[in-house]
Amino acid sequence: MTAAREYKFTRRDFDFLRKLSNARTGIVVSDDKFDMFYSRLARRVRALGLTSFADYCNYLEDPDNDGEMVELVNALTTNLTSFFRENHHFEFLANKALPEAVKRNQKSRSLRVWSAGCSTGEEPYSIAMVLDERQSLYRGWDVQLLASDIDSNVLNQAQRGVYPLQRVEGLAKSRLKSFFQKGKGRQEGKARVRDSLRQRIAFTQINLMEALKVETQDLIFCRNVIIYFDKETKKRLVERFADVLADGGYLFVGHSESLYQVTDRFQLVGNTVYKKVR
Template sequence: MNIASPPPPTQADQSEYAFSDRDFARIAALANAKYGIYLQSSKKALVYSRLARRLRALNLSDFETYCDLLQQADSGGEEEHLLSALTTNVTHFFREKHHFDFLRNQLLPDLVARAKSGAAVRVWSSACSAGQEAYCIAAMVLDACAEAGTLDIRILATDIDPQIIVKAKQGIYPKDQQNAIPDQYRAIMIDTSKGDEAHFCMHKKLGNLISFGQLNLIADWPMRRPFDVIFCRNAAIYFDKNTQSRLWGRFADALTPEGHLMIGHSERLCGPAEQRFASVDITTYRKTDAPGIEMSSKGNEKP
């Protein structure tokens, strides 16, 4: 989940609907309370440009009416439209390559060996966007262990946006994204029997390792089995410091002893969780303390 900053709307665009500071404050408060998104006042033009299209779709006359709709008990699912409008899922295959290099070279040999011995291996792509991150992880697992599908290796891929999760499950991407996939993984990842001139498809064998589901990182987590590796990249940057601090602590609780956390290049650990991790590579951290909470081995990884 990313919040992009496109050029601000022109004055003519902004004059289409009345959008007061109070309207912005109401939307910002809802986005923060429900999704953890922190909207500074400098984002007012961005919020206007993203939500004006919703007012047009709903045939509303002003933002005050839209805010009233959002606060109704039955808003017709408008909160999800708000979320999709405010967030832009910008990602690509093997983004921040150093994380995948570390996974391949430092972590997968031991994780595969453990899986072959009968242990469970769990990886969480916690802000998976349209799924590229999760499919890359699955490809690296299959490259390291061709029989991974027969072992207890699972990848959980979650995102707050239900619409983007639907796209992630489909595993269909524009052809121009194919160039980001290294040659060594193309045969594993791309199903050449599917797709068309404009799109390519992920292999079913990758999807068989992945469970996709909607999950709000600031809400309750239903998972009970600890994770060996957690990816959370370019999502926490849009939370305030207190929310970030709580999130890092919850990730520490959700990791196995000496499990690893990978975060975005613009993100930094903060709060008490800083003392629970050791930096081992670029924005890659190993948990150093004992398990923070007891996690059942009988949990269902699907949100």
Template structure:
């Protein structure tokens, strides 16, 4: 988890502290907009991350900032606030055992189906700055170099427009490519000579990035062969988590479709009829249908952690 260099000290030195009422108001707004739960223990974190937003508007109190958020012009600033409080912790090929299962067990039959005229759809939900969906694209290309010639697509979504812009740029510090072999780096990245490398066009063509709040209405109805939603749902309240797991099942109607989640996340009891655990690395979709009412959006959801 990354954070600015002790901004909470700057906030305190300036005499700006969140009152109980301001923390309650901001916490309620964040939950309403995103589904993220701001526990009392997160108070100092919230204060430190929003201090820069106050400075950017020339405000001298958190009360004035709350008033801005609630004003008619507050919609844009609410998006900036969510961007400020969410954490973008990601890296290429995170959880290697999951990518090993994907490469060795899940993708080969799906790619054979695509080569015979079928379609393959993968969703990276909560994609952050793009390392996960590009890792998926690289895995596809390693197995099928001509993947772009077939009906194979990766949808990558995140709540935060700022991280989506970074993901679309596909530009990363060269040191972050350490998980890849020298051959893979050559195949999938182009060094830019300034300590950065860019994702090559072949992988880019497989990925479509979109801004999406997970608990809003989804502008698609599936059907996804593979969903990666890792270290996302853990930051929501229990009701939001239960709804999300069953909604994922609603866009994975094919028995055998795979759901990959974070190592500290667990499916809710309500979702267990729709998935079975596969050796700890993924969940396999069963043939149980999801009732229509359980696939509807519930207002209060988001994409990543606080």
């Protein structure tokens, strides 16, 4: 027997909320996410002192409560990541993408890398470690690493750079020594990214469904993000990426993602690695 829900949640409520979240984030929510929506948003109904999801929908419709959209997005976005996830991407970065960008940018002596959808920071910190290890290629250059996410909560976690020890135990000992500090006292059982690495990253909140106000990038990581979008939304986002990516630059996507029949501006050159061709 299914336990009674704390709050009344109807199909009408569900349809309203998923339409609203799609309009704001581009994420397509299937019918089978009904229970997931309830479990993730019931805490917001509770926190606001409301008595039903119908009340919550009405609350969201009030322009004076626009700040609640941030809480809605934070509750619904999935944040699953790890250091050097899909390690082949970082090998490609170190051995091909980065050397090519350095060769291409000898005149400007600058590098721009973007981690779009950075979640709790493991991806941009992994990129930063590779950039540090290969800095002999571009010593003295102007290097900027941008990390963005729509979820303000995970961005705050990323900026702090503090992780449970089990999250970093898979890293090479040399990287642990160079880039992390082991917590003591109240921080025991945790590891903190060293300031020297953390300060190389600019964390900022960006909604990928809006016009991208970023400068030209040499490399873009956007992994396990477009999988949540329908084809038309994917196409719009990939076109935006192409517009801000340097000619010959690379776009890294997730292991279950593909740009096949989405755009002709990128060519597949590696395992979920695409090169901008026009």
